[in-house]
Amino acid sequence: MKVLDTLVRVAIVAVVLATLSACGDSVPNIGPKDSTLPSGEAGELIKQGRRIANNTAQLLKQHDGNGMRCSSCHFYAGTLPDGGAWVRVQAQDEQALTARINRCLVESMNGKPMPADMLGMRALRAYIGWLGTAKLKPEEEPAARGFGPVDASLTPDPTHGAALYTKRCALCHGDHGEGSLNEPGRGGYKYPPLWGPHAISAASEMNQLPMAAALVKNNMPRTRSHALTAQEAVDVSSYVIAQPRPAAAH
């Protein structure tokens, strides 16, 4: 009996562990499979673009002004549905995509634009272009760009938002919205700042409702299992937006 009991317990633990590790791997990625990467230089350029999206502070030092990374907002290098995905971007040509990337660098990363022919810019364009080759089911298409739906007609309550911030956000983004850095030597943020001198500038599109509310509603707290209601997302975003931050870059 005892042996059976032990065996049952072992089996339960094994099932729980398997489920946990499956959860860890279950980031819904709507980009194309790596097996579709072209060989040679073209494939290397695409992979460099992905590295830059995930390590912008380290790889684009001269252009990233606040130490955030593209993936701070475009989660998992633009492959997360409703997480600022880059799988169906609006920019249709090289010039438009260059301008779009530079807009994020200047307004959201308080940085300097990159020339169109710079390696980092070519790599990001190549990567985003490759993401666009993903074949999606029709029902997956809407989530392949942007931050997802949120009810924009709700009236924000920043006072309620302040309380929510303390309860639901401060754990990661800090009591004063300051975020926290990666371990020493690695560079970049573990949790990006939401306000203060190192946060996005006042000109960032992420500093506007309902863009911020959509990101928060559909992606924050980082684990999607504790999602906020639309009203809560609007309230907490209105509070965050009202905090001090750098002026728009010139």
Ligand code: HEC
């Ligand atoms: C602070 C948040 C933030 C950061 C950091 C950021 N972006 Fe963005 N980005 C946005 C927002 C907001 C939009 C507008 C999304 C929309 O219109 O739905 C956007 C849009 C884009 C688009 C167009 C998407 C589309 O669907 O057409 C591209 C491409 C892009 N960003 C690239 C980048 C790159 C490359 C980086 C890093 C160098 C970067 N962004 C960093 C917030 C950010």
Ligand code: HEC
């Ligand atoms: C469990 C940790 C965690 C919690 C809790 C959390 N976030 Fe985040 N948040 C993150 C991480 C991590 C990123 C950046 C993702 C990356 O770099 O891959 C992020 C990014 C963001 C961004 C985009 C980047 C920027 O600086 O503008 C906003 C806005 C944001 N969070 C708001 C919130 C709000 C509001 C709450 C509370 C409702 C919240 N977050 C709760 C971990 C968290």
